[in-house]
Amino acid sequence: MKPQRIPVTIITGFLGAGKTSLLNRLISKHPEKRFAIIENEFGETGIDGALIASASNDIFELSNGCICCSLGEDFLFTLESLLGRSAEFDHLLIETTGIADPSSIIDAFISGESIQTRFRIDSVVCVADAVNMEDLMDEQLEVRKQLALADLILLNKTDSVHSDYAESLTETIAQISPMAKIFPTSFANIDEINVLDTNSYSCEAIEKSTLTFCAFDGSKAIVQKEPKMIMNPATKTNRHDITSEGFSFSGNFDVNKFGLWMQNFLYFNKETIFRVKGIMSFENTADQFIFHAVRGSFMFEVGKEWKDETRFSKLVFIGKDLSRTELETNLKQLLA
Template sequence: MDATTKKKIPVTIITGFLGSGKTTLLNQIIHENPQTKFAIIENEFGEIPIDNDIIIGAGDGIFALTNGCICCTLNVELGKVLRHLVDKEDDFDHLIIETTGIADPAGVAAAFVSDMKVQSTFELDGTVCLVDAAHLEETLEKQDEVAAQQIAFADALLLNKTDQVDTEVVAKVQQIAQSINPYAQVVTGSFARFEGINLLNLQAHQTETIERKTHYIHNHSHDHTHLVSRSFSFEAPFDEEKFKLWIYQLLHVQNKGIYRIKGVLNFAEKDHKIIFQSVKNQFVFSEGTLWDTDSPRTSTIVFIGQNLNKKVLERRLNSCLKKSYLAGV
């Protein structure tokens, strides 16, 4: 198949705090998909790769990165493994990365958008975060930043161990998780079993998925300690040049604590929706579907990160709107 048209290999990142059930979930996925050839990158913080002996059925496709975290100290090693897998792409159908319990998944995801060789072979399908329903509140109190980062970056939040708590606690945990990340799909389960979601086919970075999810998000804010989500909607179109310049400055110059941005934008003189998403300071614009001629062209954008000032963001976004439309021209 021609290199320009070949199908990319989907990538699933499994994250979650220590003891949340990540390796159990990984085993479930392998067991339930016997026809899929997996490559597994396993990150453990200790020097000895214990989890390799716990993962069942992956054969020789396990790559252990130990004594460090792939979101930071082992990020270079992760890049080396990914480039090695590029040459082995015919040997597997899906790549799964299980991060250490103290990893920021944004640093892992960035590896797939910062290297052109890796980017041409792999495609992020989604990041799933295991949440221990019995201990989330305690975890956030003790390790707020790391656990909250994992929840904030996820495309799907899997509330695990719900059999250990009553329904009121499950509802409260779900509310906390959604207050940190209103964008993610939330599913409850026990023993790392979750119904009604295909974890290998989230298509979280596809334009259709982003369009569908942002359709239900309106102007609102959620705060959980230092972590916040800020959502905005605008009826007037954006000036494309101004918006892109501001986003570049925001993510490359002023980037302090922005974990993720996703949006469906109306650029002046554009007939298609423009899909915007960022991973750390890497970002991409892509063309979505045509705007409905019978509906308003409402831009919606969601920011998730630390200490995001809603008024400042709103003022900056307003400054990127097309002035002629604001003047009624």
């Protein structure tokens, strides 16, 4: 029997947003879990020093049984070092650097076969700074990418801004990342929020978010309280350059045409296409296929059987300066 894959939660967010505070909150909230933690770097504001029991070769053992190490240049070596230790762990937390695009870390878990056999992404969590968010979104493309790639966004430090302003920020963030769940927090308090074991990269979650996005009537904005999601099949336009496009097609796609086009499309647009999700119907196949792409890598998972259901395909693209007309024209040429 294959060993159960270890879930991975990737924590991203710009400098000072509260990522390390979230790490400490997660450790405190889940004493039942044996975490392995990869931090961008150790410093005075890192993992609570009172928890560190011993340290060797840049790997820290915590008094609660967790393991912690720094994110080195060789990511695969870091993972192998953790797996090679006698201390077992059942959940991996990765804190990415605040000024970087987290897609390279996500991509490693999608494209790396050796990594996929031992790990699976549970979710990508972005901690957003309510005080500085608006300026950062204008000035830093990395901040917009971090939001666009997230499954769960914690709008932190809302105690330091007016409630109306926090509401406005939530709506702006939802335009950039329309399929993410957004929660307001203060001091990264997640007592009432499920951050772990959300299975956001599972076949079921991708199918659900794609159907919700593509089925939404753009004339009526869905606004939910905690979490808040705003969905629209048309272009999500804001003063920034990141938009989302949803497409629905009846009938089947040609699997060979689609695979070749998508591989080339992602390769040549990996700096501007952040994420793609979809439910696909291919000619001469009995099952749905769930599609997911981040950066230049993509994967298919077998979904449920079509049976007598009318066949369709739905795709959602999130990226920078998307051309809806161009995407639609190309996709139509891939139909069987």
